[in-house]
Amino acid sequence: MFIEDLDRQRWSFREARQHVARLILRQIELAGTPPSGAQGAAPQWYRSGDPVQQAQEIAMRELLIALKDGDLHATGRLSKQRRERYASGSSSWDFHSGHQEAILPHQWREGRFGFQENLELRDGEFIDIRVPRFAVKAIWLDLPPSPGGTEPAYTTPYLELMQAAIGAFQMSDRAQAKKENLVAWFLEQEIDGEPVSENLANAMATLIRLPSSQRGGSRRIG
Known part of the structure; x- marks a missing residue:
């Protein structure tokens, strides 16, 4: 070098x-x-x-x-x-x-x-x-x-952070975390040294929850 x-x-x-x-x-x-x-x-x-x-x-x-x-x-x-x-x-x-x-x-x-x-x-x-x-x-x-x-497998810091949230809240198809708790958790994290914005936190919290959970179709956890 x-x-x-x-x-x-x-x-x-x-x-x-x-x-x-x-x-x-x-x-x-x-x-x-x-x-x-x-x-x-x-x-x-x-x-x-x-x-x-x-x-x-x-x-x-x-x-x-x-x-x-x-x-x-x-x-x-x-x-x-x-x-x-x-x-x-x-x-x-x-x-x-x-x-x-x-x-x-x-x-x-x-x-x-x-x-x-x-x-x-x-x-x-x-x-x-x-x-x-x-x-x-x-x-x-x-x-x-x-x-x-x-x-x-290809991944990104965004995908890794969403996977980390799934593990942290122990989410499954029968146990969905509340969106507001997920948003609060994402806002405490960083991606490549930068804080997660509120818009991004909301988007990621939505993406890791099942569509049915938006309609109250799955049991919610903290």
Whole structure:
């Protein structure tokens, strides 16, 4: 590979997690179990049978391990200016840099990764965390073709998300989830790092339900 051919696209942490989670979910669907070494640490929601959330949690754990061990390198926008919020008693950080800078492995080990995908340190905070796409794909390879040598069936992130919803709600021809619950679930998901729009959520919720369910012909579940 020549340097000018290098894939310089950088993924957000969320995009990287979605990529890893999709691979894990596919492995769970093919094998019926999480990847080797992950099952023993499966929390309560896995035992209740939510493969989508299981895949997301395993993906988060694997990414953080790779970052802490230095196998994957990330950058972020740093702030060292603390802002006190006297009303709530909490604190946050202001004036984050406009430039990306490297996050070192020891900072991942010592810091606290938050729900907003920020890394808070004792003396600062990284936001807008990015990882090289080529590095993520080099560590978490796409699944190989089936043993017969045939290519896997064609799919798209939209189809995969709809299949995930069917599994999450345990839908069948005798048990149809309520459309409003499906829409709410879809709105919490992302496709290729982008939030699902309300129009798309409504469309997907309609497509995975039976036509008869629109007329009240099937038993509804949560």
